[in-house]
Amino acid sequence: MRVAIVFHSLSGNTRRVAELLAARLAGTVDADLVEVRDRFQYSTLTAYAVGAPRALRGEAAEIEPGAIDVGDDDVVVLGSPVWAFAPTPAANGAVAALRGIDGKEAVVYVTSGGGPGSAAGLLGAALEARGARVRGAVAFDRKDLENEAALGELAALVTRPPSGG
Numbered sequence: 083m084r085v086a087i088v089f090h091s092l093s094g095n096t097r098r099v100a101e102l103l104a105a106r107l108a109g110t111v112d113a114d115l116v117e118v119r120d121r122f123q124y125s126t127l128t129a130y131a132v133g134a135p136r137a138l139r140g141e142a143a144e145i146e147p148g149a150i151d152v153g154d155d156d157v158v159v160l161g162s163p164v165w166a167f168a169p170t171p172a173a174n175g176a177v178a179a180l181r182g183i184d185g186k187e188a189v190v191y192v193t194s195g196g197g198p199g200s201a202a203g204l205l206g207a208a209l210e211a212r213g214a215r216v217r218g219a220v221a222f223d224r225k226d227l228e229n230e231a232a233l234g235e236l237a238a239l240v241t242r243p244p245s246g247g
């Protein structure tokens with residue numbers, strides 16, 4: 083089973099969850115970590131002043147890499163920090179950059195300061211608009227990234243048998 087774990091992370095929390103998930107899946111799943119970067123280089127100040135309003139508007143950023151081929155993957159995991167109760171512009175950019183996503187099974191996770199708002203739902207809806215079938219979403223609090231229940235739930239969503247149809 084092949085899984086792409088695609089994520090954006092400005093301060094490392096969302097990356098940390100991607101790494102913990104990959105470690106947990108090791109042995110059963112061939113997991114590939116794909117970190118996307120916003121071509122606009124945010125500082126903490128500009129993340130709040132520029133990035134949060136963009137996130138609120140649902141904008142998709144120009145990212146590196148510009149295309150992410152998931153055609154050979156069985157499941158696509160998409161992880162985003164929460165900015166202004168929404169996915170980051172780079173995470174929206176990652177959704178737009180996916181190639182071969184139509185008809186794929188997908189799983190979403192977000193990391194936040196405790197107020198995730200609609201971020202996971204918005205990210206799932208964006209994936210479904212690209213033709214993915216979203217199995218579910220898990221929200222992590224940045225103070226508890228190693229939360230056993232949340233990591234277990236995320237891993238179970240990834241390894242669950244395909245829904246078919």
Ligand SMILES: Cc1cc2nc3c(=O)[nH]c(=O)nc-3n(C[C@H](O)[C@H](O)[C@H](O)COP(=O)(O)O)c2cc1C
Nearest residue numbers: 091092093094095096163164166167194195196197
């Ligand atoms: C610009 C900005 C906006 C944020 N907005 C929210 C928010 O609406 N709700 C929340 O709970 N945390 C918010 N946070 C905190 C982040 O979601 C949290 O620290 C997240 O884990 C960061 O992920 P990262 O380390 O992968 O970049 C915000 C952080 C930044 C930088």
